[in-house]
Amino acid sequence: MAKSSKKALSVLTNGFIKENPVLKLVLGTCPSLAVTTMARNGIGMGIATTFVLLGSNIVISLIRKIVPDRVRIPVFITVIAGFTTIVGMLLHAYLPDIYKELGIYIPLIVVNCIIFARAEMFACKNSVGMSILDAIGMGGGFTLALLIIGSVREILGAGTWMGIPLTKDLFDPAIIMILPPGGFLAFGFVVAAIQKFSVLKIKNKEIATGCGMNCAGCAAGNNGGDR
Amino acid sequence: MKEIILIAIAAVFVENFVLSKFLGICPFLGVSKKTSTAVGMGGAIVFVITISSVVTWSVNEYLLKPYELIYLQTIVFILVIAALVQLVETVLKKFMPALYRALGIYLPLITTNCAVLGSALLIAEREYTLLNAVVFGFSSAVGFTLALLLFSGVRERIETNDVPMAFRGLPITLIAAALVSVAFIGFQGLFGI
Numbered sequence: 001m002a003k004s005s006k007k008a009l010s011v012l013t014n015g016f017i018k019e020n021p022v023l024k025l026v027l028g029t030c031p032s033l034a035v036t037t038m039a040r041n042g043i044g045m046g047i048a049t050t051f052v053l054l055g056s057n058i059v060i061s062l063i064r065k066i067v068p069d070r071v072r073i074p075v076f077i078t079v080i081a082g083f084t085t086i087v088g089m090l091l092h093a094y095l096p097d098i099y100k101e102l103g104i105y106i107p108l109i110v111v112n113c114i115i116f117a118r119a120e121m122f123a124c125k126n127s128v129g130m131s132i133l134d135a136i137g138m139g140g141g142f143t144l145a146l147l148i149i150g151s152v153r154e155i156l157g158a159g160t161w162m163g164i165p166l167t168k169d170l171f172d173p174a175i176i177m178i179l180p181p182g183g184f185l186a187f188g189f190v191v192a193a194i195q196k197f198s199v200l201k202i203k204n205k206e207i208a209t210g211c212g213m214n215c216a217g218c219a220a221g222n223n224g225g226d227r
Numbered sequence: 228m229k230e231i232i233l234i235a236i237a238a239v240f241v242e243n244f245v246l247s248k249f250l251g252i253c254p255f256l257g258v259s260k261k262t263s264t265a266v267g268m269g270g271a272i273v274f275v276i277t278i279s280s281v282v283t284w285s286v287n288e289y290l291l292k293p294y295e296l297i298y299l300q301t302i303v304f305i306l307v308i309a310a311l312v313q314l315v316e317t318v319l320k321k322f323m324p325a326l327y328r329a330l331g332i333y334l335p336l337i338t339t340n341c342a343v344l345g346s347a348l349l350i351a352e353r354e355y356t357l358l359n360a361v362v363f364g365f366s367s368a369v370g371f372t373l374a375l376l377l378f379s380g381v382r383e384r385i386e387t388n389d390v391p392m393a394f395r396g397l398p399i400t401l402i403a404a405a406l407v408s409v410a411f412i413g414f415q416g417l418f419g420i
Contacts, residue, residue, distance in 0.1 A: 026397060029256065030341050034249035077309060081302040089298065104348045107301040111341040113253060180247045181408040188394075188401030196393035 008133055015137030021114045022145035023194055028114040032146055033183035035105050039162050042150030043143060044098040048087045048106065050139025053115050054132065055083035060123040061131035076119045077110070084109045114142060145190075152186045153177045231362050234355075238366035240414040244342050245374040246404075247411060251342030255375060256400060258333075265379040269372030271333040273365065275315060276346050279308055280364030283347040284357055304347050312338045342371055378407055 021027045028049070035045045059079050067075050088106045091099040099106065109115070118138055123131040154160055157177030159167040167173065176182050244250045251272075258268045283304050291297050316334045319327040337343060346367050350360045381403050390399050 026256070029252040030249050033252060074306070074309065077305055078302060081305050085298065085301050088301070104345060104352065107304075107348055108250075108341050108345060110301055110305050111339055111344050113339060116339065176409070179412060180249070181405040181412065183249065184401045184405035184408055188398040188405065191401065192393045192398035195396075195398065 008130065011130055012133045012137045015134070015139070015141035016144060017141070019138075020141040020145055021117075021138055022142055022149075023191055025117075027117055028112045028142060029187075030108065031105055031112060032142075032149060033180075033187060035102055036146055036150040036153055036183060036186070037157070037178045038101075038154045039147055039150040041098070041101050042146035044091075044095070045102060045105065046139070046143025046146045048091060048102070049109055049112060049114070049142055050135065051087050052080065052083045052109050052112075053118060053139045053142075054135040055086070056080045056115055056119055057123040057131040057135040058128060059083075060119045061126060061128045064124045072124065076116065076124075080115050080119070081110045114138060149183075149186050149190055152190065153182050156186075157182055231359065234359055234362050235366040236417065238363050239370035239373065240411065241417060242367075243370045243374055243411050243414075244345070244367050245371055246408040248345070250345040251340050251371055254336065254340060254342075255371075255378065255404070256397075259375055259379040259382055262376065262379045262383065265372075265375040267330060268333045268336075269368075269375050271330040271337060272340070272342065272371055273368040274330065275308075275312060275334070275337050276343055276368040276371075277361065277365045278315065279311055279343055279347060280350060280360050281357070282311055283307055284350055284355070284360040287351050288357075300348070300351065304344060308343050308347070309338045342367070374407070374411075378404060381407060 015021060019025060022029070022032045031045050031049070036042045056076070056079050060076060063075070084107060087109065088099075091102070091106060118134060122134045126134070151161060154162075155166060156174055157179075159165060159171075159173040174182075177186065238244075242248055245252065245255045254268055254272075258264045286303060286307055287300070291300060291303065296303075312334060316327075319330070319334075346364050350363060353363075355363060382400065385399060385403060394402070
């Protein structure tokens with residue numbers, strides 16, 4: 001019992017730091033750059049993605065023994081797209097401000113590599129309970145990364161944090177940080193800081209090719225499965 | 228005619244998919260290491276986005292709108308794109324083996340590329356006509372390829388430079404991307420777009 005709860009804990013905490021999907025595995029880079037002009041939007045996107053991840057992980061874990069290997073990719077995509085639609089509708093109904101700010105990046109949660117990668121790597125091999133923990137851990141890590149990047153950009157670019165003025169008398173905000181280049185800059189410096197201070201250093205080369213390889217892996221697996 | 232030219236220029240330079248809308252960052256970071264792979268990926272993207280613009284536009288206009296199924300847009304679009312990529316791959320393999328060999332390995336990657344779904348969603352959101360949709364799709368893909376090509380040139384230079392330890396790998400790539408993106412900000416306000 002103690003052993004299994006220890007494993008559950010490690011599954012839960014893995015996503016936050018050790019295997020942070022954005023900062024360590026370099027998955028889901030598009031939303032991490034696009035919606036992080038404000039810390040609040042980053043959290044909104046993070047929670048929406050976590051919800052989709054949770055739903056898709058649960059369903060995929062439940063149906064993992066029924067779905068034949070050959071058709072698993074289209075099935076996964078349909079499940080993920082279904083949950084994305086639900087999240088879009090919920091946000092539209094209850095949080096119209098965030099819905100408007102996030103715009104087309106809400107439907108684009110479908111093609112967020114994190115969700116597909118977790119379905120393929122974790123949910124289709126593990127029990128429902130573990131898949132829920134994994135979804136919370138990975139989704140939490142994603143939200144954390146978006147919050148960090150969003151905070152850096154909002155404080156430097158607009159002088160506020162969560163809408164609260166912070167740097168009124170200290171310095172004039174550098175507008176470039178909330179423009180597109182600021183996204184790349186903030187992301188770059190955050191990853192550099194992590195590489196500098198991290199004890200759990202992954203080889204640089206692996207990080208550089210992380211996403212390319214992972215996306216390639218997803219899609220290549222996709223193709224192999226279909227044929 | 229003027230409208231079409233404006234859409235094209237805006238899509239390539241002002242609202243560049245990668246550098247100002249952040250669509251398709253994964254392939255942008257993944258395959259921009261060498262110019263040759265950047266060209267292959269760019270070609271495949273132009274091909275698929277142009278075809279998918281026509282198909283998703285037709286599906287949206289003749290299927291989803293008349294039957295009030297707009298809420299199914301996300302599901303339908305992603306499935307259409309996935310099927311389309313399979314179809315394009317099969318057709319190319321059969322009838323144009325030379326082109327297939329050039330684009331082959333990049334095609335399956337495109338299903339998970341947010342640029343394709345993104346362009347389909349933007350076209351639906353802006354309610355373009357068919358012609359405008361095709362022009363927008365094609366030019367956005369050309370803009371994507373342009374960014375990929377320019378950036379692969381930059382990255383080939385970085386390879387030979389001495390980069391501080393903490394910045395090696397991903398960080399320096401992102402900072403270089405930021406500088407390329409700054410250059411594209413210069414296009415804002417061009418022709419009043």
